[in-house]
Amino acid sequence: MTEVVVSGLTKKYGAKAALHGLDVRIRSGEFVTLLGPSGCGKTTTLRCLAGLEKPTAGIVTMGDRVVVDTERRVFVPPEKRHIGMVFQSYALWPHLTVAENVGYPLRVGGMRGVERRERIAEVLDAVGLAEYGDRSATALSGGQQQRVALARALAARPGIIFYDEPLSNLDTKLRFTMGRQVRSLHDENGMTSVYVTHDQEEAITLSDRIIVMNHGLIEQDGTPEDLYDRPSSAYVADFMGFQNILTGVVVEAGARHADVEVAEGLILRAQVAELVRMGDTVTVAFRASHVHVEPAGSTGVGLFRGEVVHSTFVGSSVDLVVHARGASVQARIERSELERLGLGHPSAGDTLEFRVRASGALVVKGREGQRQAYATEAVNMVA
Amino acid sequence: MTERVPVTDGGIDSDIRATRLRVLLRGALWALFVVGLGIVFIFPATMIVIGVFRDGLPTAADVPWTFDGFVAALSNPATWTTLLNSLILVAAGGTISTAGGAFFAWIGTNTDVPFRRALTPLMIINLFIPPLFYTFGWIMLGNAQNGLFNQVLRNLWGVEGLINIQSWGGLIFTISLGFVPFAYLLMLGAFRNRDQSLDEAASISGAGTFRTFFTITIPSVGPAITGAAILIMVLIFQSFENPYLLGKPAGIDVFATQIYAYIRDTTPAQYTSAFTLSLMVILLVVVLFSIQRGLLRGRSFTTLTGKTSRRDPVRLGAVRWVFAALILLFLLLNLVIPLGAVLLGSLQPTFGVLNRLTLDNYTAVLADPLLRSSLVQTAWVSVVGGLIAMSVAFLTTYIVLRRRGFLRAYVSLAMWIPWALPGIVLSLAFLFAVLAVPGWSGLYGTPLLLGIVLVVATIPLCVRLIEGALAQLSPELEEAGKVSGASQSRVFLTIVLRLILPSFLTGWFLAALFISGNLAVPMLLAPPGFQPVAVTALTLYVNGDYSGAAALFMIILFAAAIVIGLVGLSRLLGSRISARTSATNHAP
Numbered sequence: 001m002t003e004v005v006v007s008g009l010t011k012k013y014g015a016k017a018a019l020h021g022l023d024v025r026i027r028s029g030e031f032v033t034l035l036g037p038s039g040c041g042k043t044t045t046l047r048c049l050a051g052l053e054k055p056t057a058g059i060v061t062m063g064d065r066v067v068v069d070t071e072r073r074v075f076v077p078p079e080k081r082h083i084g085m086v087f088q089s090y091a092l093w094p095h096l097t098v099a100e101n102v103g104y105p106l107r108v109g110g111m112r113g114v115e116r117r118e119r120i121a122e123v124l125d126a127v128g129l130a131e132y133g134d135r136s137a138t139a140l141s142g143g144q145q146q147r148v149a150l151a152r153a154l155a156a157r158p159g160i161i162f163y164d165e166p167l168s169n170l171d172t173k174l175r176f177t178m179g180r181q182v183r184s185l186h187d188e189n190g191m192t193s194v195y196v197t198h199d200q201e202e203a204i205t206l207s208d209r210i211i212v213m214n215h216g217l218i219e220q221d222g223t224p225e226d227l228y229d230r231p232s233s234a235y236v237a238d239f240m241g242f243q244n245i246l247t248g249v250v251v252e253a254g255a256r257h258a259d260v261e262v263a264e265g266l267i268l269r270a271q272v273a274e275l276v277r278m279g280d281t282v283t284v285a286f287r288a289s290h291v292h293v294e295p296a297g298s299t300g301v302g303l304f305r306g307e308v309v310h311s312t313f314v315g316s317s318v319d320l321v322v323h324a325r326g327a328s329v330q331a332r333i334e335r336s337e338l339e340r341l342g343l344g345h346p347s348a349g350d351t352l353e354f355r356v357r358a359s360g361a362l363v364v365k366g367r368e369g370q371r372q373a374y375a376t377e378a379v380n381m382v383a
Numbered sequence: 384m385t386e387r388v389p390v391t392d393g394g395i396d397s398d399i400r401a402t403r404l405r406v407l408l409r410g411a412l413w414a415l416f417v418v419g420l421g422i423v424f425i426f427p428a429t430m431i432v433i434g435v436f437r438d439g440l441p442t443a444a445d446v447p448w449t450f451d452g453f454v455a456a457l458s459n460p461a462t463w464t465t466l467l468n469s470l471i472l473v474a475a476g477g478t479i480s481t482a483g484g485a486f487f488a489w490i491g492t493n494t495d496v497p498f499r500r501a502l503t504p505l506m507i508i509n510l511f512i513p514p515l516f517y518t519f520g521w522i523m524l525g526n527a528q529n530g531l532f533n534q535v536l537r538n539l540w541g542v543e544g545l546i547n548i549q550s551w552g553g554l555i556f557t558i559s560l561g562f563v564p565f566a567y568l569l570m571l572g573a574f575r576n577r578d579q580s581l582d583e584a585a586s587i588s589g590a591g592t593f594r595t596f597f598t599i600t601i602p603s604v605g606p607a608i609t610g611a612a613i614l615i616m617v618l619i620f621q622s623f624e625n626p627y628l629l630g631k632p633a634g635i636d637v638f639a640t641q642i643y644a645y646i647r648d649t650t651p652a653q654y655t656s657a658f659t660l661s662l663m664v665i666l667l668v669v670v671l672f673s674i675q676r677g678l679l680r681g682r683s684f685t686t687l688t689g690k691t692s693r694r695d696p697v698r699l700g701a702v703r704w705v706f707a708a709l710i711l712l713f714l715l716l717n718l719v720i721p722l723g724a725v726l727l728g729s730l731q732p733t734f735g736v737l738n739r740l741t742l743d744n745y746t747a748v749l750a751d752p753l754l755r756s757s758l759v760q761t762a763w764v765s766v767v768g769g770l771i772a773m774s775v776a777f778l779t780t781y782i783v784l785r786r787r788g789f790l791r792a793y794v795s796l797a798m799w800i801p802w803a804l805p806g807i808v809l810s811l812a813f814l815f816a817v818l819a820v821p822g823w824s825g826l827y828g829t830p831l832l833l834g835i836v837l838v839v840a841t842i843p844l845c846v847r848l849i850e851g852a853l854a855q856l857s858p859e860l861e862e863a864g865k866v867s868g869a870s871q872s873r874v875f876l877t878i879v880l881r882l883i884l885p886s887f888l889t890g891w892f893l894a895a896l897f898i899s900g901n902l903a904v905p906m907l908l909a910p911p912g913f914q915p916v917a918v919t920a921l922t923l924y925v926n927g928d929y930s931g932a933a934a935l936f937m938i939i940l941f942a943a944a945i946v947i948g949l950v951g952l953s954r955l956l957g958s959r960i961s962a963r964t965s966a967t968n969h970a971p
Contacts, residue, residue: 052862066395074398077405078865085866091859095881105867149863156868 002063002159002192003028004049009058011044011216018044019216021058026194031186033195033203035239036213042196043164045213049194050085050162051078063159079108084153084161084191088168090145092137098148099124099133105156123151126185143174147181154185161186163195167202179206200239204228212236232273233365237285243330244288247366250280258363259301260284263327269301270361283366288319290360291331294353295341302358308350318345322354329354417793420779423839424797427816428804431665434658434815452655461641462660468630469620469637469667471551472558477616479559484566485608487713488574489600491567493582495696496706501714503571509564509717511893511943513900515624515917516936520721521548521557522628523728523929531724549632558625560717562615569614573607582697592697606678613675617668621805623903638664639807639903646811646907661808668803722940728933744934754919754931758938761899761916764834769895772838773887776845780853781879798846806840806903813839814908828910836908837898845894852886892946899939 009022019041026032034042047053049060051067054075060068062083067076084105092101099120106116124130127147132140137148146166153161163182167175183206186193197203203210204224212219212227212235220227220236231237234245248262258276261267262284270284294303306324318338320331331354338345346352435453437446456462491502524531525548536542547553581603585595601608623639631640638660645657699706730740748754782794804812813836817826826832856879864874880887902917909918916939920932 050862050866052865066398069395072395072399073402073406074395075402075405076398077871078862079868079870082868083866085863087859087863089857089859091857091863093860093863093878093882104864104869108868108873152863152867162866 003061004160004192004194005059005061006045006049007059009045009048009060010056011041011048011053012056017056017216019048019055022216022218024211024218024221026192028192029190031183031193031195031206031208033197033207033210034213035197035200035203035210036219037198037239039215040213041216042198042213044216046162046164046194046196050083051076051081082156082158084156084158086146086149086153086161086163086166088165090142090149090169092145092148092152094136094138096137097133098129098135098137098140101137101148102133102151102155105152109156119155123155126154126188127151127181142170143178146170146178150182150185154189157189158191160192160194163193163197165197166195168197168199175202182206200241212239230273230362231285231364234283234285234367235365237362237364242285242287242362244291245283245285245364246327246329247281247283250276250278250282253278253280257358258282260363263325266304266325266327267301268356268361269358270363271358272363276363281366282363284361285364286356286361288330288332289317290357291322291329291333292355292357293331293333293337293341293343293346294355296353298353298355300355302356302361304354305351306354308346308348308352311345311347313345320346322352324354329356413790417790420794420797423835424800427809427812428800430812430815430819431658431661431804431808434811435655435662438655440654440815440818449655452653453659456653456656456659459656461636462656462663465636465638465641465660466663468635472554472626472630472637473616473619475555476558476562476619477612479555480562480566480615481608481612483559483563483713484568484611485570485574485601485604487563487567487710488570489596490706490710492571492574493600493697494699494703494706496699496703496710498707498710502567502710505710505714505718506564506567510568511896512718512722512940513897514561514622515900515902515920516725516940517561517717517721518557518624518628519920519924519932519936520724521553522924523724523734523933524548524720525553529734531727547633549629551630551633551635554625554629554633554635557629558619558622561625562618563713563717565618566611566615569611570604570607573604577603592699595697609678610675613671617671617802620664620668620671623805623807624900627902639805642807642811643903643906657811661804661811664805664808665803725933725936728929729937731930734927734929744930745938748931748934748938753914754935757914757916757919758935760830760913761939762942764830764837764915765895765899768834768838768841768898769891769893772841772845772894772898773849773891775838776842776890777849777853777880777883777887780846780849784853785858798842801839802843806836806901807907809840810836810904810907830910830913833905833908833910833913833915836904837901840901840904841894841898844897845890848890848893849883849886852883856882888950892943892950896939896943 004024004026006022006024006026009019009024010017011019022041022045024045034045036042044053048055048058048068049062055068055070057070058068059066059070062081065076066072066074067081068074093104096104102123103116103120106119111119120133121130124133127150129144129147129151132144132148137145140148146169149166166182167178170178179202182193182195195203195206204227207224209222210224210227211221214235220232222230227236228240231240231242237245246262246268248260248268250258251261251267252259253276254272255275256271257269258272259267259269260282268284268286270286276282304324306322306329308320309323310321312319314332317332317334320333322329322331333346335345343352436448436450438449438452440446487502487506490496491499522530525533525546527533527547527549530546530548532546533542536545548557577600581599582595585599586592590598621639623643626635626637626640627643630637636644642657642660642664645653645660727737727740728734729744730742731737732739732741732743748758779794779798783791783798786794801809813832814827817823817832860882861874861878864878865871869877899916901915902921905915905918906921909915914922916935920935923929923932923935
């Protein structure tokens with residue numbers, strides 16, 4: 001088991017910084033995921049931890065060993081860090097069999113004979129490939145290859161395993177089962193795992209803790225529940241699948257709630273994490289599923305009348321794009337809800353009463369600069 | 384159940400020491416490497432520029448700096464004739480061989496022409512035979528006085544000297560034909576990977592097969608074609624064997640032969656003229672490469688779509704039989720006839736006597752201590768030189784692929800030099816480099832110097848051969864090794880080298896063959912008492928002993944064939960043995 005402490009980790013490529021002084025503590029036995037879009041620095045962080053990249057500045061400690069300290073000029077190369085890694089491309093050596101691939105770290109480590117054979121058999125069994133030892137590694141299917149890669153990473157029983165988007169080359173179904181296997185191997189072996197992905201679902205289902213990264217900085221660090229329910233910024237909210245992110249002005253400020261006017265006359269009530277004042281410009285985020293249809297003539301906060309401009313049937317619910325007072329809102333309405341109100345499927349042109357539930361709407365940190373660009377792009381993709 | 388990280392005894396202090404040691408060791412190794420490359424690749428090249436402005440050998444005392452030689456060379460009409468001849472040869476040869484290569488690559492990958500599958504093996508076999516051997520074959524066939532063709536014509540119709548291979552026509556013909564296989568292999572990938580739906584879209588738009596071919600197919604592989612054309616033009620600029628053996632007798636001098644003439648055929652040697660011509664060749668090569676850069680800039684051709692769905696080949700109708708006949712004709716012209724001529728020549732007791740074939744030439748060659756030692760020496764130089772050339776090419780290509788910054792730029796530059804310097808210029812540059820440094824002049828006239836220059840001259844070929852294999856090697860395969868605990872050198876040997884071993888061995892073999900067939904370098908640098916086969920064969924040929932020269936070549940080709948045979952056999956046995964052991968090991 002290995003605890004990892006990172007402080008001031010900086011990586012520059014020429015003049016361009018990919019990581020800006022990262023501070024992270026990964027507890028022993030923890031499963032931590034670095035989450036973010038491509039270019040956010042998550043892979044660079046992982047590669048710096050594994051020793052595949054040399055950080056420009058910073059200190060990295062693994063267990064009780066300082067593996068990187070740029071001040072004191074320490075750099076322990078990857079082969080001396082006693083780690084395991086699973087690569088996106090599997091990186092199996094095509095000239096070796098499955099057993100030889102898995103046995104490579106053991107052979108390098110000086111383990112021989114029966115002991116090595118038994119260990120290979122043990123890890124291959126753990127990933128469900130006991131029968132495949134003699135096969136050529138590259139003759140297997142994608143999922144099997146990734147399990148061989150997993151077995152190889154586990155073979156020498158490293159204290160820590162790094163995963164670089166290991167499931168992104170697999171199809172959806174396989175991704176799910178493989179993800180479960182990764183997590184159960186982590187639980188059985190009790191090592192520390194650091195996992196990199198751009199897939200929020202993968203991150204949520206696998207991790208004890210998620211670190212969302214953005215342009216070489218940590219945007220938010222918390223449990224999957226934290227991130228799913230309480231993203232602190234528009235960036236994280238967007239990543240966590242909040243389809244509606246709107247900017248507005250605070251018209252009523254409370255200790256836990258604030259009323260925000262996101263379009264003229266369209267006022268939403270949202271939870272606040274930090275104190276806001278009247279007149280502040282803030283960002284409100286909510287999921288499409290937090291929008292509900294109300295009976296005609298209802299009154300209250302967060303209520304608005306909108307015109308359906310687009311309606312898509314998605315099975316148990318209906319997805320709507322609603323225009324209200326110049327703002328565009330995405331809504332996912334359960335069919336049971338429509339039935340309860342005695343309404344049919346809304347179609348384009350219908351005008352209905354909607355409400356955004358205050359418990360689902362959050363005031364979050366807005367975006368600025370480059371973040372804006374990414375977010376707009378993401379919103380456009382959704383819309 | 385995890386094992387603890389092995390904490391080193393001294394904790395952080397020992398890691399600080401270890402890091403410092405690694406940094407020092409690595410720095411020292413890199414410095415050694417950089418200096419080594421500088422000495423072998425960059426320093427000799429600078430000799431050419433210096434040589435233009437200094438009249439005389441670097442060993443001579445008080446050599447003045449002067450523009451005289453430079454001006455004299457430029458005002459000599461021979462220089463401009465040489466330039467014109469070279470340009471004609473490059474333009475004609477480059478065009479024909481590129482067009483031929485592209486044509487065969489297209490019918491080989493995109494059409495239903497019969498025998499198209501034989502094309503790639505045929506081209507590869509062709510590539511394995513050094514140009515010198517072919518040229519000899521053609522001289523035996525098309526020599527105006529006693530070439531086989533002319534003998535046959537004389538006997539049948541009494542026509543004299545109808546065919547003369549030692550002429551402009553013969554020179555362009557053999558050069559063009561000789562470079563078709565290389566052009567073909569350079570363009571094969573582009574033609575194979577191109578998206579055939581482009582053609583289908585054209586057909587749907589109403590274009591016929593030939594219109595599609597010229598308006599869509601050819602432009603879609605444009606960069607591959609221009610790239611191959613420029614590379615081949617560079618190689619033709621540098622070729623020595625064909626112009627020397629076919630052009631010179633007809634009074635056609637190109638750069639390589641004229642440079643040689645300035646050094647060896649004039650007394651005293653006109654070094655400044657030779658260097659001025661060398662500089663001109665280098666500049667022309669630089670111009671060609673810059674043209675290629677300019678052509679590629681700003682154009683994005685995605686010939687690789689990632690989807691390698693096999694589509695139906697283009698149906699050509701009756702014309703495919705014409706194309707099939709062209710494949711056979713090519714096989715005859717570029718392999719069967721010239722090689723057959725060498726074989727036949729080697730079996731004739733005297734060249735031209737056809738009715739009494741014997742193996743006497745072979746026994747004579749093997750019995751003659753001089754010829755035998757020539758063969759043995761060539762074998763050594765080729766095998767060892769090929770291995771060194773391949774190793775250097777492997778290491779440097781690897782560095783260019785994996786490193787960034789100064790090292791990459793520096794190594795690229797160093798590796799570029801043998802591309803730009805024809806064998807004869809390279810030899811001249813090394814000659815002067817060795818003489819210029821006091822401690823090194825002992826190298827002059829030694830087999831070692833010859834070996835070094837042969838290695839350097841063969842490196843471009845080796846780089847070409849290893850590049851493709853290394854480019855396909857994902858860096859993650861090496862990273863996986865490091866993460867598994869293997870040191871850098873272990874990763875390099877057990878993963879990188881092991882994975883590219885097939886390409887490496889093929890390259891070694893080919894490099895050895897090319898070293899054995901290199902004429903330009905030993906003609907200038909072979910020390911007394913050390914005559915590589917190429918020079919020996921030339922001497923025999925000049926003395927009229929065609930059959931002896933032919934026997935020498937055939938012995939080399941037989942030796943190469945035996946090597947291939949042994950490799951094939953050991954592979955077969957190897958796979959059998961490994962299959963059997965794995966079967967017995969894992970029997971229940």
